[in-house]
Amino acid sequence: MADLSGFPAAPCTPAATISRIPQRQLTAAPVSPLGNKRATNDHGPLSELSAGAVNQSALNIQQHNAIPKKTVGRGLPTSTAAARALDASDKRGLANQKRLPNAVSRKPSASSSISGTTTFNGNQALRSKSATSMRSRQLTQRPASAQGEVISSSRIMPVSMDTNNASWDLRGRLDQIESNYSTLLSRYDENGEDLKSKVVALETERTNLELRLRQTEVEKSELHQEMRSLKVSMEDEIRRTHIDMEDMERKHKIELEEQQRLARINEEDHAHQLRIKDDEIAACKKKLEEESDIHNKSIEDLKRALIEDNLRVTQELQREFALEKNGLMAEFQEQEQNIRRKCESQTASLHSELSQLAIEHQRERDTLSDELENARKDLLSVHAQVSSTEEKLLLQQKINSDLRQVISDQSANILSVEATKISLSSKTQELDALIATKDNAIRILEQRLADADEKVSCAKEKLMREETLRRNLHNQVQELKGNIRVFCRVRPPIAGETNEIAEIRYPDKDTECSTIELLGPSIESATGIASTKSHVFGFDRVFSAHASNADVFSEISQLVQSALDGYNVCIFCYGQTGSGKTFTMSSEDGMISRAVDQIFSTADSLQDRGWSYRMEGQFLEIYNETINDLLVDTNEFDNKKLEMRNDAKEGKISIPDLSTAVLRDQHDVKSVLRKAARNRSVAATKANERSSRSHSVFILSLNGTNTVTSEERHGTLNLIDLAGSERLAHSQSTDDRLRETVSINKSLSCLREVITAIGSKDRSHIPYRNSKLTYLLQYSLGGNSKTLMFVNISPVKQHLSETVSSLRFATVVNNTHIGPAKRK
Numbered sequence: 001m002a003d004l005s006g007f008p009a010a011p012c013t014p015a016a017t018i019s020r021i022p023q024r025q026l027t028a029a030p031v032s033p034l035g036n037k038r039a040t041n042d043h044g045p046l047s048e049l050s051a052g053a054v055n056q057s058a059l060n061i062q063q064h065n066a067i068p069k070k071t072v073g074r075g076l077p078t079s080t081a082a083a084r085a086l087d088a089s090d091k092r093g094l095a096n097q098k099r100l101p102n103a104v105s106r107k108p109s110a111s112s113s114i115s116g117t118t119t120f121n122g123n124q125a126l127r128s129k130s131a132t133s134m135r136s137r138q139l140t141q142r143p144a145s146a147q148g149e150v151i152s153s154s155r156i157m158p159v160s161m162d163t164n165n166a167s168w169d170l171r172g173r174l175d176q177i178e179s180n181y182s183t184l185l186s187r188y189d190e191n192g193e194d195l196k197s198k199v200v201a202l203e204t205e206r207t208n209l210e211l212r213l214r215q216t217e218v219e220k221s222e223l224h225q226e227m228r229s230l231k232v233s234m235e236d237e238i239r240r241t242h243i244d245m246e247d248m249e250r251k252h253k254i255e256l257e258e259q260q261r262l263a264r265i266n267e268e269d270h271a272h273q274l275r276i277k278d279d280e281i282a283a284c285k286k287k288l289e290e291e292s293d294i295h296n297k298s299i300e301d302l303k304r305a306l307i308e309d310n311l312r313v314t315q316e317l318q319r320e321f322a323l324e325k326n327g328l329m330a331e332f333q334e335q336e337q338n339i340r341r342k343c344e345s346q347t348a349s350l351h352s353e354l355s356q357l358a359i360e361h362q363r364e365r366d367t368l369s370d371e372l373e374n375a376r377k378d379l380l381s382v383h384a385q386v387s388s389t390e391e392k393l394l395l396q397q398k399i400n401s402d403l404r405q406v407i408s409d410q411s412a413n414i415l416s417v418e419a420t421k422i423s424l425s426s427k428t429q430e431l432d433a434l435i436a437t438k439d440n441a442i443r444i445l446e447q448r449l450a451d452a453d454e455k456v457s458c459a460k461e462k463l464m465r466e467e468t469l470r471r472n473l474h475n476q477v478q479e480l481k482g483n484i485r486v487f488c489r490v491r492p493p494i495a496g497e498t499n500e501i502a503e504i505r506y507p508d509k510d511t512e513c514s515t516i517e518l519l520g521p522s523i524e525s526a527t528g529i530a531s532t533k534s535h536v537f538g539f540d541r542v543f544s545a546h547a548s549n550a551d552v553f554s555e556i557s558q559l560v561q562s563a564l565d566g567y568n569v570c571i572f573c574y575g576q577t578g579s580g581k582t583f584t585m586s587s588e589d590g591m592i593s594r595a596v597d598q599i600f601s602t603a604d605s606l607q608d609r610g611w612s613y614r615m616e617g618q619f620l621e622i623y624n625e626t627i628n629d630l631l632v633d634t635n636e637f638d639n640k641k642l643e644m645r646n647d648a649k650e651g652k653i654s655i656p657d658l659s660t661a662v663l664r665d666q667h668d669v670k671s672v673l674r675k676a677a678r679n680r681s682v683a684a685t686k687a688n689e690r691s692s693r694s695h696s697v698f699i700l701s702l703n704g705t706n707t708v709t710s711e712e713r714h715g716t717l718n719l720i721d722l723a724g725s726e727r728l729a730h731s732q733s734t735d736d737r738l739r740e741t742v743s744i745n746k747s748l749s750c751l752r753e754v755i756t757a758i759g760s761k762d763r764s765h766i767p768y769r770n771s772k773l774t775y776l777l778q779y780s781l782g783g784n785s786k787t788l789m790f791v792n793i794s795p796v797k798q799h800l801s802e803t804v805s806s807l808r809f810a811t812v813v814n815n816t817h818i819g820p821a822k823r824k
């Protein structure tokens, strides 16, 4: 800022603007010995010049300001240069005022920050007036130039210069100043324009900044508002939380109190129950004691009663005895007196009677003594009874004391049992609680398990449904597209092959199962880098070596079903010898047997809806371009030559002399298959391995009639096991084998040509007639048929090139469009 004070015409820029002026231009210059400031920027001579010019102008202005007003007022002459300097400075002042009125007026703070400049500009207005009047005076009262120069120099150097200092080249200096000034002026004008544009830019920026400031303020106020509302909501939240917490605290307190109360009640209950138990035990004890007392008492009573009885009986007996004795004595005395009286009265006469009576008396006495003796004996027996009763009593007492002992032991036992019972009941309660918790957990887990099971079964069901739907949709799409579908099946290694197995991958085995990748042998390049060629093929479905015939059939069952719905269905197996074609098609549980089983069971179930089917089977082979009937008697086999007839109207190839077996059930089909196999095996003895050297075709015709709707459906299922493709070079065949191989290869290459022709845009000529096989299959390949090809491949490394060639052909077939099939 200090630099700007020395800048004569520096515009009054706002602080922000100033701050943007490059610092190098604004760096404070050191004061020169002459009082000038020297620019210290590194802009070279020009910068120095500019700085010098600026400082010189500043000096001029200072000088101009330093002119005492009195001197000016007195109209002292001045030099033209000085006048011009003044004039220029006035002009600049005015120009500045004109250029930057807004800057000055709008930004008082800026003016305060660059007070030197503002002061200068403020003075300029005054000065411009005095300078104008001075100039007019100079024009009228122009003094001698020397004087003028002296005056001028004295004005220019009012403090440090002596007017008589001749060594100071004032004119040169003034000229220098003049030239500097003009340079400065021009530079200033340039800078002025720049600064003007900068000012405009800065103004715009300032406006933008103000706008942004306003926006920021608005945002700030919005933020404040938001903050306030947030604060309010937060306070509300805190208040709510406090209230909730208090509520919860209160609730917890109430719950705690309730639990404590319940615990107290439980405790009291327990204490009460304990008291009841104690009371019961005491009552029991008391009862026992009472019972024991009663018992004792009864024993005592019994004893007393016995003694009393004894005494009473004794007394009674004694009394009775005494009474009887007394009575007897009295009677005796009375009789004695009577006898005496009688004796006395009958003295003599009765002497004999007396003696008799004495005898009688003696007898009676004896009787009475006997009776007395008996009474004594009775008394003794009563005594014995009493002593036995006493013994019993003693025994009873002993029993009583034993019982008391037992009772006290039992009481002690009862107490310990009670204690054990209490601890056991508490343990039982704990265990009950634990069991209840465990039961609960188990119930929850069982529920969860059941839920999970249900979910899993639902998911599985859904998956199966979706998989079936996907398969059906895929089939429908394929049918609508009219493509020949191709399934690839890899044979598992058989005995002796395990070491020679090629690397086969199934990249999408977890999802679509439609891609197969074969890795070729490792090849070394010229530079010695080993690489493996990979062959990737995509088909409608790829079955790995682990797939069973059941897995394979599940994928074609829909297609087989179509034959019952009145479509022509053709399924054939293609592949090199030993790749598993026969296993897939004609083995015990192969496609033929499964297809027939399904057709019969479906036909059965369709009976409910009014459908009845007539099924006929034919089985032929094409060997060396000859058609052989496989259902003739074995001795006729190979003798009957058959021809094909094209029934274009019906859209089928018929062989008039071919045996037809009516198939009523699966057994009929099995016997047909057995017969064909027998014929082929007989032929195999004639021609080595003939079964694999011929194409076998099983034709199942299905003619359905609906008795309810009178609909008719005529479908055909062709199940074909082609002869193994083989390269001549590989087979090293000779004679018959060579002929067979040539024939097989010809028919297979015809098949390839036919399929290629069907797949091409120009379908005007399709060479069906080139081989018996293609001629027979023309309505299955060329439209109106749902066709599926199995490409069977061997996993053996040695067969890799043959496998790749089979897969390439299969790819061509897969891309062949034969048009959608029509129901008949």
Ligand SMILES: Nc1ncnc2c1ncn2[C@@H]1O[C@H](COP(=O)(O)OP(=O)(O)OP(=O)(O)O)[C@@H](O)[C@H]1O
Pocket (backbone or CB within 6 Å): 490, 491, 492, 494, 545, 547, 575, 576, 577, 578, 579, 580, 581, 582, 583, 584, 691, 692, 693, 722, 723, 724, 725, 792
């Ligand atoms: N998926 C499979 N699972 C188990 N064994 C198989 C499987 N496929 C083929 N084989 C066995 O591989 C051998 C050759 O199979 P198969 O005779 O079916 O081949 P092929 O292609 O019909 O041969 P050819 O063209 O000579 O008639 C047989 O022993 C067969 O049992």
